[in-house]
Amino acid sequence: MDRLSNLPDEIICHIGSFLSAKEAAFTTLLSKRWQNLITIKQTLHFDDSIESFKDFADRLSSLQVTSRVRKLSLKWWSLESDRVNHCLRDVLKCGVLDLNLWINGKQGYSLPFEVFTCKTVVKLSLGFRFSIDMIPENALLPSLKTLSLNDLKFFEFGGNCAFQTLLAACPVLEELFLSDVNWEQWKWSRTVSSLSLKRLTIIRTKWDDYDTSGFKSISFDTPGLVYLYYSDYVPKEYLNVNLNSLVEAKIILRPQENHIWNERHGDPFYPMNLLQGLKNVEILNLHSYQTLMMFYVFREALPVFEKLSHLSVNLSRYCWFPIKFMGSLHFRKFNSLCHCLSEFSFLDSCPLEVLKITEYFGNQQELRQMEYILGKLSCLELVQIHFPMATGEKKAKLEYKLQKLPRASSKCKFNVVV
The missing domain is CATH 1.20.1280 (Monooxygenase)
Incomplete structure (x- = not known):
């Protein structure tokens, strides 16, 4: 055998x-x-900070014509682009599967068009600080499933936005990662459009570097998307939002610089289409105080989250807000819930079964809120709670006080986690 x-x-x-x-x-x-x-080589890596370009070129020339490269990783900061692009074209002929290009684009670097017509590449990562001005008319990445774009700029050419043209050239794309794409600098289409996309991550790591006054709109035309991680400034409006298949979303949004959420008529931000687009989500994480504030200010626009089974919120600086949910709920902090909780009657009919509290310190305010919640949630089965500042006798005392609280649900049990 x-x-x-x-x-x-x-x-x-x-x-x-x-x-x-x-x-x-x-x-x-x-x-x-x-x-x-x-004939597949596992990895071909070049970093001009630790290796000479001549050594890399020698390794490249030693490849047989029939050799294939599983992963190519190139990092360079000071080389002439013509020399690099010549070698890059040679490697692309070797049927590369995973292409990672980390480039200092201060000298006006442009990628060779062959990058956008590679039939074999499955994973493509591009960065950083260079511009993509034009995508060739014959652009097609038929095997590409994962695309990462880090600190890049896209421009318009001939009436076509290079970003949209790139997405259109990826018919089987499943995962898109966008880091610091700085939408506010774009004067053309800000649309994420893909029928095949399953996972979308948008991350902004630099919050104060640019003027965002021109950040007018974003659209999401992603009907097959199941996971969304969205951390960014909010534009003035969301023109089109298609998230009908969304299962899980983590939202970290801020109003643009020098503005705050305002529920009065004429608010400069209009996130209603985004809020409505989240209506089918099953797992929702509202990670930041500002995101919670947005949900509260625009609460009249919130849909009924009929499929929601898990809600995670950070209440370190904010109180309870009226959002209807079912299933399980996770709190990051609990100590700032105020007496306004008693104004909301939805707890009486809430089918919540699991409540997780990440940080509980046991002060009198927290204890009162716990007593109120436990007295209302008739379907509650488990309270999972963590005491970050308590050990030994103090921890046992906190747990004893919680166990003594009356509960609307006879099935409710406490689970103290380390």
Whole structure:
């Protein structure tokens, strides 16, 4: 029995990487399956801070014509773009699967068009500080499933936005990661549009560097999206939002610089389309105080979250807000819930079964809020609670006080976690 043939592709590729070109050629005669596996190099990496470009070019030239590169990682800061792009074109001919390009674009660097027509690349990561002015008309990345864009700028050419053209060239894209794309600097389409996209991550790490006064709108046309991580400034409006398949969302949003949420008529921000677009979500994490404030200020626009089964909120600086949910609820902090909680009657009919509290300190205000909540939630089965500042006798005392509180649900139990 041929045991080697039963090994996973990754292991056969790893074994083949130790063979000489002559040995690899003989080996491929034994199995048709090996012909595409035994010539794959695991990783080709270049970093001009630790290696000379000549050494990298020598390694590249040693590749056989039939060799394939599983992963190519290039990091350079000071090299001439023509030399780099020449080598990059050669590697793209080797059927690269995972392409990671980390480039200092201060010199006006432009990617070669061959990057956008590579038929084999499955994972593509591009960054940082360079611009993509134009995508070729024949752009097509038929195998690309994961795309990461870090600190890049996109421009419009011939009436077409390069960002939208790039997404349109990725027919099987499943995951999109956008970091510091600085939408506010765009004067063209700010639309994430993809029928195949399943996971979308938008992260802003620099909050105060730019003037956001021109940040007018964003659209999400992603009907197949199931996961959204969205951390950014809120534009003036969301023109189109299609998130009908969304299952999980983590939202960290802020109003633009020098503004606050305002429920009076004429508020400069109009996030209603986004709020309505979240109506089918099952797991919702409202991570920041400002996000909670947005949900509260625009509470009249909130949909009924009929599918919501898990809600996680950070209440470190804010009180309870009237959002209807079912299933489980997670609090990051509990100590600032105020007496206004008693104004909301939705707890009486809430089918909440699990309540998780990440930080409970046991002061009198917290104890009163716990007594009120436990007295209302008739379906509650489990309260999972963490005492971050208590150990030993103090921890036991806090737990004893909670256990003594009356509960609307006879099934309710406490679980103190470390």
